[in-house]
Every structure is written in structure tokens, then in C-alpha cells.
Amino acid sequence: MSMTKADLIDQIADGTGLTKIETRAVVEGFMTAVRGAMKEGRRIELREFGVFEVQHRAPRTGRNPQTNEPVEIEDRYKPVFRPSDKLSEAVDAAHKADEE
Structure with missing residues (x-):
């Protein structure tokens, strides 16, 4: 949900x-x-929640899944969220409690 x-x-x-x-x-x-x-x-750091940051993705060669031909993928900058340990532990505990 x-x-x-x-x-x-x-x-x-x-x-x-x-x-x-x-x-x-x-x-x-x-x-x-x-x-x-x-x-x-x-970089945006929210204590006990997580970090928002930008990561650089290097250019690479991918494959077209339909033709299996190589495709050049340009470099790019991607927004990333990394949860804090406290947030990760809280989510894990909540989901494990739901399983019981």
C-alpha cells in the first residue's frame, strides 16, 4: 500500500x-x-532519518533487451536516499512484528 x-x-x-x-x-x-x-x-542529512545526496553514474555500455545489441548509456547524476541505521532498524522491527 x-x-x-x-x-x-x-x-x-x-x-x-x-x-x-x-x-x-x-x-x-x-x-x-x-x-x-x-x-x-x-547533501541533505537528517539525523536519525537519512541522507539525500546526488551520485554520479559513469557512462557505460548496456544492451537492448529486444535486439541484444550494445547501447551506449551516457553519464548521469542521480538523486539517492540512504536511510539511517535507526530508520532501517525501526522499519525492519515493524515488518517482523507484522509477520508474527
Whole structure:
């Protein structure tokens, strides 16, 4: 089951007492700030949550799966999220508890 931005806004608004309009502004402001920092190549570190950063992918040769012919893939910069150890442990524990 996925969570949409609207679901996230509803949950944050319910938990903080902010209105949905205020919460939407905060969520969109956060997303804009992260996007802007990543465009500048900056690293965003949120303690106990994770790190957003940009990784460079070198050019390489791939294969067209239909024809099996080689295809040159250009280098690119890709946004990456690495969860903190605390977040990883919390997610793992929650899913293991659901299995029981």
C-alpha cells in the first residue's frame, strides 16, 4: 500500500494540529528545499532519518533487451536516499512484528 502526498499531509496535520493548508505549504516547502539543494549538488542529512545526496553514474555500455545489441548509456547524476541505521532498524522491527 502506498502513501500519497495528500495522505502524508493529512497525517501530519492530524498529528500537529496545523491546518491542511499550512501543512501542505510546509511539505511543499520541504520538497522544494530538498530539490533545490540536490540540484546544487548538496547533501541533505537528517539525523536519525537519512541522507539525500546526488551520485554520479559513469557512462557505460548496456544492451537492448529486444535486439541484444550494445547501447551506449551516457553519464548521469542521480538523486539517492540512504536511510539511517535507526530508520532501517525501526522499519525492519515493524515488518517482523507484522509477520508474527
